[in-house]
Amino acid sequence: MGMTTLAKGEVFQRYGVELTRFATSLVGPADAQDVVSDALVAAMWSDGWGQVENQRAYLYRTVVSQARMNHRSATRRRSQERRAASVLTAASPNGEVDVWDALGRLNVTERSVVFLIYWEDLPEDATAQRLGVSERTVRRRLSRARHKLGRLLDE
Helix, strand or coil: CCCCCCHHHHHHHHHHHHHHHHHHHHHHHHHHHHHHCCCCHHCCCCCCCCCCCCCCHHHHHHHHHHHHHHHHHHHHHHHHHHHHHHHHHHHHHCCCEEEEEECCCCHHHHHHHHHHHCCCCCCCCHHHHCCCHHHHHHHHHHHHHHHHHHHHHHC
């Protein structure tokens, strides 16, 4: 069973249920199917898939890798949400400040930089590369966004 080489179309039919059960034990039922889907796509469309001798074992390792990435992503997201909540609480102990409204008042380019730097936790150079602009442009947009947010949140 473990050494069978299947065509891409047969892989999910053969291993999908057991991989989903395995993923459920790693990430819980809410994320298991997404982890398995991501793992199958990553594995089967990788350059080395045609040379894999034990597809089942390879898929299990890929599910573990995807589960790790899922966990890191969720941890980063929770951390960013806690930081944003602490900023909100520090800026307005009585809860009157509407941060989402303030972010919505930024223009799209400023919002994109704020999102990538603060929510995606990307450094300025990676943000510049992702947006296809210079690091100087990223710094300028971030500076403008911070200035506008400071002004809006102080109102």
